[in-house]
Amino acid sequence: MQLDELPIGVKARIASVDWAMLVPEEGQRLRALGLDAGAEVTLAYRGILAGRDPLAVEVGRMTVAMRRGHARAMQVEPLQPVSA
Template sequence: MTLDALDSGRPATITAVDWSVVAADEAKRLRALGVDEGVEISVTHRGVFGTRDPIAIRLGRTMIALRRAHALAIEVEAA
């Protein structure tokens, strides 16, 4: 499943990232923040007003916000 479909608060592991759909500079930034295969992740909050954008995620002790388009490029396996 993609990160966008993961229930809030449920832990998961990133199994794949389709870097081809993410702009090169954004991909570099996401990798620097720790987004990569094998990383444990969870969704903490979602945007409101029907768009569900952005999505706040926790990677270890770090929390970052992602666009939904980026979350759709991240495959996860729920724990």
């Protein structure tokens, strides 16, 4: 499942990141914020307009805003059951 598909409030671990989908500077920024394989994250907010941007992702004690396209580069594994 991609990070942008994760239900709000569900804890997950980033399983992998397709860095080739991102501009190198964007990837470097996300790594600096702790968004890399192995990080535990929670999707806190999803935009309400057509593109559903921005997303707010909690990583550690921080909340990071990111574009949906960036979140699509991240594969996550939920750490708790996901209700359909």
